[in-house]
Amino acid sequence: MPTYRKWFYPFISPFDPCPPLTPVSYETPVQLYLGFQPAGMEQFSPVQALAHGTLWPGLYTPYTNPYLEKRREV
């Protein structure tokens, strides 16, 4: 199973004007890994599909604000 969010630590200079806000995250959702969708994948119920925005649990990659988990290193 791939992870759908990656993190990296950019270079931090001792002369940076602002305190570092690291690590930096970026999204790598499921479509980068799936290839051609295989036949017979599991499906949500219609009501669940509407709530998730997709019929396929295998295509569901929700998003949360990554800044909520970050702490500024002072």
Next chain:
Amino acid sequence: MWYYEKKLQYPVRVSTCNPTLAKYLIEQYGGADGELAAALRYLNQRYTIPDQVIGLLNDIGTEEFAHLEMIATMVYKLTKDATPEQLKAAGLGAHYVNHGKSLYFENAGGESFTVAHIQSKGDPVADLYEDIAAEEKARSTYQWIINLSDDQGLNDSLGFLREREIVHSQRFREAVELIKEDRTEKKVF
């Protein structure tokens, strides 16, 4: 031709009175990577794309209009009861002078929509790769708006729209696989 269903694709609930969010959301209405640009791009490219994927562009292009309608509803709800002073404080003073409370196809910076934002190259691979890029750009726009918004109801609808970008990107990626496939070659499994 199209049939119109008089309901939104997904419910739009805005829980806070925050007209500033309307200014950000307008990016998805009339921005370069917005829903209008997506709809026009796909519905235009579909004429010259290989026949196996015409239907895909048709379907996704149509759905983009349903998304446009959701964004329009959000912007309308956020601005309809705002005073001119509130609009000014939200950075929408110039918009109000030019357009009143009506919606306008412009980006978050107030620049008018132009079709120069979108391309139709007539090369199937070039066009589909642009479509994949467009979906990924719209996905990230939704992420940045979610990061700026603390309106739970609105973020729920935006999460739905972001997931649709993921599904569309997946389908365009499959379209590339379909058109590059050598159909004269016999495959043995």
